Amino acid sequence: MTAAISSKMRAYLAEIYRLIDRQLEPVDYVSTSQLAETLDVSPPAVNRMVNRLSKQGLLHHQPYRGIAITAPGRVEALKHIRKQRLAEVFLVQIMQMSWLDVHEEARRLSDGISEAVAQRMFEMTDNPATCPHGEPIPAADGTLPPATDVHLSRVEAGASVRVSRLITRETDRLQYIDALGLAPGQACEVIHVAPFDGPIQLKLGREFRIIGQSLAQLIRVDILP
Incomplete structure (x- = not known):
């Protein structure tokens, strides 16, 4: 990977990771149509981004099966998810917002958060293990232990x-x-x-x-x- 990874690219990777993680049965792939519906964007726009991410080795796209996230893509996705979940904790604990409707504000806020600011949020909120919805917060290096729930x-x-x-x-x-x-x-x-x-x-x-x-x-x- 030599090209820079934009915040939008990380957001795509994060959503693919979440879609795979939330399936009832263990899966490795999600469809491009499912991703387009979740992100509320057109299928052609999803295909263009999938091609970009695939060229950088962050995704694997298998026709008629779907898209899978690679090991480097997983790291980038989890780093992005870490910022979003820390933003949720920060808004609830420090800003006193309701955990029930904080997600969109946290998503917008996290797009502009550097890793240094994310780490400071982590420290200010007493090193939380989960977001207000119970989702685990990945480590700063983009790792997360396998789920057992x-x-x-x-x-x-x-x-x-x-x-x-x-x-x-x-x-x-x-x-x-x-x-x-x-x-x-x-x-x-x-x-x-x-x-x-x-x-x-x-x-x-x-x-x-x-x-x-x-x-x-x-x-x-x-x-x-």
Whole structure:
């Protein structure tokens, strides 16, 4: 890689990383159409950027299968994600903004953050391990340990879990999840899972909640002993 990597290029890499990370089943590839829909840009614009990133060795594009992020691309993506998640923490802790709708402000702010400023944010917010939504914050060198949490929709009845992170940034969905008491850090028990992708019944202390599969797919949890 010899050409400079712009903030826009890193943003593409970050979104590809997130799309792969958030799939229900382990995958290595995402489609260009899926990326275009997520970024709300035209397929030709996505194809042009994918070609640029591929020429720099940051992506691997396999026709009819999709795009995969390479090891160097993963490092650049995680460095970008680190700035975004630190910006979220900074806006919530220091600026006292709500964690429910801070994502867009953090995204805009992070585009102009240098690595030095990101490190200062990290120190000012007491070296956080996660963003307000529970997502892990990568290290400054663009590394991140493999995830061990799972989608709530994949948990069997009888398991005790703790919400680790929420993988949506849509304010209305975050508000609904928060109103159910399922913010990151909340422990609960999976009481019943209806067959054929039916609803899931949870117990939070003395209260019960019933949520659908589509919502459960946005909640990742750690299985408790």
